Amino acid sequence: MIATMDYVALLDQSEELTKMILGSDVMEAYHHAQKELQADAEAQKLIQAFSSIKEHYEDIQRFGRYHPDYNSIMKEVRRVKREMDMNDKVASFKIAERNLQKLLDDVSQYIANSVSEQIKVPKDGAALSDSGCGCGSGGSCGCAS
Template identity: 70%
Template sequence: MIATMEYVDILDKSEQLGSMVMDSDIMEAYTNSQKALHKDKEAQKLIRDFQHIKEQYDDVQRFGRYHPDYNEIMKKVRAAKREMDMNDKVAEFKIAERNLQKLLDEISRYVAQSVSEQVKAPQEGAALTDSGCGCGSGGGCGCAS
């Protein structure tokens, strides 16, 4: 591909946009909450405990309800997740993460729509949800959702 001035200009502007995101209050809140989460020993213990029980859950999921420990593991996973989610540092991080994702979705949507209405872009946190659709459209395409 031959680099044209237009191409170079687009790259420069995309770098500027990236810098603006990195310098934003939303990114600062995300970074601060991430650092606070990593420093909090209680939160880290809850995360490790949840990851450990999640591994057991993944093993049980291969067999579903037929696994002898299915009900026990399901209860443990829900309890561990609830306990982890109730931690202040985890909750703050999740809020900051959603705010950052919302900003990135808005930017993506703005860029996509400035090109064409037919260009698909994430909508309202679709990147944080699993629609079951493999095409990445958030289920909007009508395939298995």
């Protein structure tokens, strides 16, 4: 168990690290891109359209290729996503989001390596995936999805 004063010092250092990350240029760029995305009516319309079609997609995923609307929904999902991704505000936000994720990954990796080289650190937000698996296959690998 960590001694009380050591624990308090560790918490103070982690708060300092948090302040440094929150004050970084990467975080500032992320917040700026997020505000611009939220203020752009066209981008919000595209995001809403994608969210709507994604709900239909999730419904047919239960049946897969056997669902009667499978092909049409799959084509529509790709079309709407491509349209959304081509929007300048969406693209800028995604870039800022990836840059922030990289910063957080790098900090996590540095901390883990400071403790031991054997500690595994999730990359690219894998710890935040819905399935609990970072494979990105949507559960087709057999992992917990």
